Amino acid sequence: DAGITQSPRHKVTETGTPVTLRCHQTENHRYMYWYRQDPGHGLRLIHYSYGVKDTDKGEVSDGYSVSRSKTEDFLLTLESATSSQTSVYFCAIRRARSFSGNTIYFGEGSWLTVV
Amino acid sequence: DAKTTQPNSMESNEEEPVHLPCNHSTISGTDYIHWYRQLPSQGPEYVIHGLTSNVNNRMASLAIAEDRKSSTLILHRATLRDAAVYYCILSHAGGTSYGKLTFGQGTILTVHP
Numbered sequence: 645d646a647g648i649t650q651s652p653r654h655k656v657t658e659t660g661t662p663v664t665l666r667c668h669q670t671e672n673h674r675y676m677y678w679y680r681q682d683p684g685h686g687l688r689l690i691h692y693s694y695g696v697k698d699t700d701k702g703e704v705s706d707g708y709s710v711s712r713s714k715t716e717d718f719l720l721t722l723e724s725a726t727s728s729q730t731s732v733y734f735c736a737i738r739r740a741r742s743f744s745g746n747t748i749y750f751g752e753g754s755w756l757t758v759v
Numbered sequence: 760d761a762k763t764t765q766p767n768s769m770e771s772n773e774e775e776p777v778h779l780p781c782n783h784s785t786i787s788g789t790d791y792i793h794w795y796r797q798l799p800s801q802g803p804e805y806v807i808h809g810l811t812s813n814v815n816n817r818m819a820s821l822a823i824a825e826d827r828k829s830s831t832l833i834l835h836r837a838t839l840r841d842a843a844v845y846y847c848i849l850s851h852a853g854g855t856s857y858g859k860l861t862f863g864q865g866t867i868l869t870v871h872p
Contacts, residue, residue, distance in 0.1 A: 677859075686846075687803065687862040702859065734802045748793075748850075748860060750802030 646749030647671045650735050656757045663722040665754050667735030669715075675738035676718040677748070678702075678710065680731040687734065693718055725758040732756075763847045768867040771837045779832040779866055781847030786827050791850045793860070794821065794832045796843040803846065803862075806832065842870045 647670035657663050667676060677692040679702075689702030691710040699710050707729060711719045722729055735751040764782040771777040783792065791810050795803040807814055807821045809830075814821040820833040834841055846865040 686864055687860070689859055689861075692859060703861075736802075747805050747808060748795075749805060753800075753802050 646737055646739065646751075648735055648737055648749065648751035650733075650751040650754045652754060653752065654755045656759060657725050659726060659758055660724050663725050663756065663758075665720045665733055665735075665756070667718045667720070667751060669718075669737050671737070671739070672715055673737040673739060674715070675740075676712065677736040677738070678708075678718065678720045679734045679736060679750075680704065681734060681753075682731050690720065690733075722756075725756075727758050730756060730758045762861070763849060763863055765845070765847050765863060765866045767864065768869065770869045770871065771834075772871050773839060774836050777834040777837045777841070777868065777870075779834075779845050779847075779868065780829065781831070782829045783847070783849055784828045786849055787851070789851060792821065792823060792827075792830050793846075793848045793850050794819070795846045795848065795860075795862075796841075797846070797865070798843045804843075806845075808850075837868075837870045839870050839872065842868055844868070 649668045651666045675694050678690040679687045680690055681687045688704045690704055690708050691702050693699045693712040696712055709721045733754045736748050739747050791808050793808040794806040796806050797803045807816055807819050809821045809823055822831045844865040844867050846862050848860050
């Protein structure tokens with residue numbers, strides 16, 4: 645258990661509405677990530693954060709924004725949801741280990757349906 | 760980014776060892792080899808990772824070729840709970856980009872009772 649909580653776990657929303665997904669961690673890790681998973685595409689990185697107020701784009705960042713105002717929370721916002729953003733969203737944290745590399749731990753996922 | 764190649768699917772019988780191969784011929788010297796697995800309706804789960812030497816943990820063993828161009832995840836005694844999609848991923852060490860994982864399609868492991 646890496647102490648990651650995603651909310652909401654399931655959401656149905658209408659096209660054009662804003663949606664915010666929250667990732668909360670309890671272990672004070674510096675690095676956090678948002679991925680989406682779709683059939684035929686696997687997991688793809690949307691945005692990541694390497695500290696409070698420090699974020700960067702991933703592979704599929706168009707249509708998404710993120711914010712990290714405190715260490716424990718990383719928010720993913722869809723400003724105007726589209727049907728192509730129907731997906732499963734996974735938050736992840738990087739647990740640093742000195743000298744032996746790092747490991748990434750994933751949350752349980754948020755299922756988003758845009759109708 | 761260096762890519763990995765895995766078989767689409769493999770099958771095993773319960774309580775038998777399973778060897779899941781991964782080719783990564785373009786691996787760079789600072790790339791770690793990670794293995795994750797994903798059960799249905801769950802997030803990916805960390806299994807093991809290594810750089811050059813073989814690694815063992817409570818879940819599995821990772822055998823890395825001497826030239827690092829391939830690796831093998833070894834499940835010593837498969838159980839039905841090991842049925843999952845297994846991903847072999849390279850992760851570049853260093854800088855703020857570390858941890859940006861590029862997932863392929865993975866290997867679907869089926870375990871027969």
